[in-house]
Amino acid sequence: MNISIKLMILFSTLIVATVGTSSFIAFQSVEASVIDSELQDMSSVVKFKENEIQTLHSRASEDLVFAVQNPAFVDYFELPDTQAGNVYDENGVKQFTPEQQVIKDKLDTWIYNFQSKFSVDETCLIDDKGQEHTRLTFQEIAPADDLSSEEAAAPFFDPSFLLDKAEVHLQYPYVSPDSERWVFAYTTPIVTSDGSKPAFYHFEMPIIVFQELVDVDVGRMYVVDPDGFIIADSDDSSLANAKYNVNPGTITDFEPSDYFPSIQTVYASSEFNDIIQGMQTSTEGSGTYSKDGEKHYVSYKQLPTFGWTLVYDKPYSLMLVGDTNLSNLRTTMAIVASAISAGGLLAVVGVSSRITKPINQLAKECKSQNPAHLKKVTVSTKDEFSHVSTAINGMIDQVNQLEKQKEEFSSMVTHELKTPLTPIIGWCQTLQNQKILGPINEKQTKAIDSILKNAKRLQLMIGDVLDAQKLDMDRMRFDYKDISVNEFLEYLHTNLQNVMEPKQIEYINNTKGELKIQSDKNRLEQVFSNLILNAVDFAPQENGRIEISAEDNGDFILFHVKDNGIGIAKDNQKDLFKKFYQVDTSHARKHGGTGLGLSVSKGIIEGLGGKISVESDEGKGADFQFTVPKKPKPKEKE
Amino acid sequence: MKILGIDDNADITEMLDTVLNSAEHEFSFVNNGKEGLEKIKQNTYDMVLLDLSMPNFTGIDVVNGLNDAGIMNKQKIVLFTASSMTDTEIEQLLKKGVHSCIRKPVDIPVLLEKLVEIENS
Numbered sequence: 191m192n193i194s195i196k197l198m199i200l201f202s203t204l205i206v207a208t209v210g211t212s213s214f215i216a217f218q219s220v221e222a223s224v225i226d227s228e229l230q231d232m233s234s235v236v237k238f239k240e241n242e243i244q245t246l247h248s249r250a251s252e253d254l255v256f257a258v259q260n261p262a263f264v265d266y267f268e269l270p271d272t273q274a275g276n277v278y279d280e281n282g283v284k285q286f287t288p289e290q291q292v293i294k295d296k297l298d299t300w301i302y303n304f305q306s307k308f309s310v311d312e313t314c315l316i317d318d319k320g321q322e323h324t325r326l327t328f329q330e331i332a333p334a335d336d337l338s339s340e341e342a343a344a345p346f347f348d349p350s351f352l353l354d355k356a357e358v359h360l361q362y363p364y365v366s367p368d369s370e371r372w373v374f375a376y377t378t379p380i381v382t383s384d385g386s387k388p389a390f391y392h393f394e395m396p397i398i399v400f401q402e403l404v405d406v407d408v409g410r411m412y413v414v415d416p417d418g419f420i421i422a423d424s425d426d427s428s429l430a431n432a433k434y435n436v437n438p439g440t441i442t443d444f445e446p447s448d449y450f451p452s453i454q455t456v457y458a459s460s461e462f463n464d465i466i467q468g469m470q471t472s473t474e475g476s477g478t479y480s481k482d483g484e485k486h487y488v489s490y491k492q493l494p495t496f497g498w499t500l501v502y503d504k505p506y507s508l509m510l511v512g513d514t515n516l517s518n519l520r521t522t523m524a525i526v527a528s529a530i531s532a533g534g535l536l537a538v539v540g541v542s543s544r545i546t547k548p549i550n551q552l553a554k555e556c557k558s559q560n561p562a563h564l565k566k567v568t569v570s571t572k573d574e575f576s577h578v579s580t581a582i583n584g585m586i587d588q589v590n591q592l593e594k595q596k597e598e599f600s601s602m603v604t605h606e607l608k609t610p611l612t613p614i615i616g617w618c619q620t621l622q623n624q625k626i627l628g629p630i631n632e633k634q635t636k637a638i639d640s641i642l643k644n645a646k647r648l649q650l651m652i653g654d655v656l657d658a659q660k661l662d663m664d665r666m667r668f669d670y671k672d673i674s675v676n677e678f679l680e681y682l683h684t685n686l687q688n689v690m691e692p693k694q695i696e697y698i699n700n701t702k703g704e705l706k707i708q709s710d711k712n713r714l715e716q717v718f719s720n721l722i723l724n725a726v727d728f729a730p731q732e733n734g735r736i737e738i739s740a741e742d743n744g745d746f747i748l749f750h751v752k753d754n755g756i757g758i759a760k761d762n763q764k765d766l767f768k769k770f771y772q773v774d775t776s777h778a779r780k781h782g783g784t785g786l787g788l789s790v791s792k793g794i795i796e797g798l799g800g801k802i803s804v805e806s807d808e809g810k811g812a813d814f815q816f817t818v819p820k821k822p823k824p825k826e827k828e
Numbered sequence: 829m830k831i832l833g834i835d836d837n838a839d840i841t842e843m844l845d846t847v848l849n850s851a852e853h854e855f856s857f858v859n860n861g862k863e864g865l866e867k868i869k870q871n872t873y874d875m876v877l878l879d880l881s882m883p884n885f886t887g888i889d890v891v892n893g894l895n896d897a898g899i900m901n902k903q904k905i906v907l908f909t910a911s912s913m914t915d916t917e918i919e920q921l922l923k924k925g926v927h928s929c930i931r932k933p934v935d936i937p938v939l940l941e942k943l944v945e946i947e948n949s
Contacts, residue, residue, distance in 0.1 A: 600912075601911065601912060604910065604911065604912040605881050605910045605911050605912075608910035608932055608933055609837055609840070609910045609932065610839075611932070611933040612837070612840050612843075612910065612932040612933040612934070613837070613839035613840050613842075613843045614933070615933045615934070615935065615936075616840070616843040616844070616847065616933070616934075616936055616939075617843050619935060619936035619937070620843065620846055620847050620936060623936070625850070626846060626847065626850040627846065645933075649933055656912065667916070669916055
């Protein structure tokens with residue numbers, strides 16, 4: 191695996207883990223503190239609402255007390271007419287004396303004005319016998335024949351007479367037969383100057399005002415009675431309308447269970463049951479439960495009246511509402527975390543590419559090196575990597591030094607091996623010319639011929655070895671000259687005549703047309719000599735034939751050296767151009783040589799920019815073909 | 829042709845002495861470069877067969893010495909060397925006034941032929 195990929199994986203993992211974890215922790219802590227403050231907020235909303243309810247009650251109570259401060263109430267009951275007791279006609283209708291009527295009219299007007307200022311459904315003045323003396327329902331003054339004499343059955347009747355002056359009794363809700371909806375009543379006694387309580391005054395306030403009080407912008411607020419029925423609910427406007435409308439005349443029949451939904455309808459789960467239990471055992475508290483996969487937060491507080499509890503319920507998604515909420519916050523944090531991660535990843539890519547760039551560059555420079563001319567690497571950084579460059583350059587220096595020594599050795603060997611051959615060949619040939627040093631006998635001639643032949647062979651082999659070494663070191667240099675291919679091939683023929691003659695080999699030149707080439711004549715001659723000498727060696731004893739040809743092939747000249755010799759088995763062809771390779775046959779062994787000829791020829795042709803190959807079959811001769819560029823190939827950049 | 833051979837290898841100069849004198853050339857030789865340079869300065873030759881690789885005073889030193897003395901063209905300087913040199917390297921020496929180059933080892937008939945060629949050039 192690449193270092194850069196490793197770094198990327200490592201750092202990416204680190205970044206994602208770090209950013210992810212810190213975002214998660216940050217969100218968790220933000221979430222916790224937001225929820226904490228939201229819960230406090232909820233609790234203060236609940237307290238505020240409780241205050242409002244308290245204010246409602248106390249204001250209603252104050253208003254009631256204020257209303258009965260009108261002296262007409264006492265005046266009415268201190269009238270001898272009133273004190274004489276109620277008088278009814280034959281239909282059971284309460285009869286008012288003119289004196290009573292005067293004061294009653296005053297009271298009706300007073301109450302009328304009072305009712306117009308406060309949201310009360312009904313007001314009523316009831317004496318200790320249960321007889322109504324005046325009643326206004328929705329600002330309608332009830333006529334005398336509509337005044338009830340059976341009000342002693344009202345739930346607030348007895349408690350009202352237990353009160354002192356200016357004390358107010360708040361009656362648990364019931365269905366008012368007059369307003370025909372759920373109400374709760376405020377009552378206070380009328381106390382005359384002698385301290386007696388001949389009557390009480392009360393009014394009914396619709397329970398719907400609670401519905402208005404529990405109205406909240408976010409979340410759900412509701413009021414639960416001690417039996418677990420929801421009296422008012424911000425989520426259920428129907429409570430204010432349909433369910434309050436009950437049949438008239440059922441004043442005693444006001445079981446909340448018949449009209450109000452149970453708190454169990456909010457949600458049924460063990461978590462929620464725990465909250466309900468909390469409401470029953472403590473005056474205030476909070477809790478959470480899950481509903482439809484969302485967490486709900488609940489804050490509740492018991493109201494001072496009727497054992498009712500005010501409950502505020504907010505789902506998670508509505509926590510921190512306003513410009514943003516927690517979900518938005520989570521999304522924002524996720525986006526920020528992603529952006530940071532992405533930035534981090536980009537940085538990682540940048541950093542890792544910075545780290546690996548010199549490595550890749552070094553690898554590239556090393557790959558492009560010519561082993562014969564090692565150049566110092568140019569990668570330089572200001573970090574540890576420069577140690578690597580320095581080390582490699584040190585190594586390159588040493589290798590180049592070694593190469594130089596090899597070159598010097600090669601040059602020395604050339605000179606030292608060839609020099610002794612000069613007198614050997616020279617003396618042999620001098621001896622052969624019997625005019626110079628006198629006659630020699632046949633055996634001496636044979637000996638001298640043998641020395642000369644072997645010296646010549648040695649000369650060729652030295653040449654091959656040195657060429658092979660030059661090719662290895664890429665030190666073979668070419669001298670490009672204009673060559674007439676036709677003249678060159680004729681020259682070859684003449685030059686190799688003495689080799690072909692003994693075997694009476696037929697030399698055929700199939701070249702057509704004038705061909706010119708710019709190449710190294712000596713090296714081309716070397717290649718041809720190698721191929722032709724091989725061909726001569728492997729030619730049949732009789733009717734040996736060597737065909738050479740040159741033809742135009744675009745930017746190249748294509749040469750053929752074809753013989754009718756023993757040919758080369760397919761298996762042996764691929765190794766033919768390898769160094770020191772000799773086809774292992776008895777014939778070949780007789781042929782001798784260093785096994786470098788074809789390898790050197792291949793090196794020369796490739797060095798000139800061409801290609802060499804062979805087509806042959808055992809017993810069917812061989813066709814060596816090679817291309818040589820017409821123009822010197824451009825030198826590789828160094 | 830009056831020929832001076834300069835070569836540190838006595839076997840070569842002796843062989844040349846035998847061959848060239850019998851081929852009716854007037855051949856003499858020295859076995860070091862410095863002596864060779866002095867000989868050329870003091871005598872007149874048609875041709876000098878000059879080995880390149882010699883200890884202490886090389887063939888190049890001889891060529892430079894001749895150039896310094898301004899007597900490069902007094903005779904034909906023919907390199908007779910076993911060193912592996914490219915034609916380009918030889919050309920540089922030709923520019924310095926060297927006439928031509930014969931590579932060692934050489935076939936005696938070829939050598940004699942070349943000498944005639946050079947004489948006639």
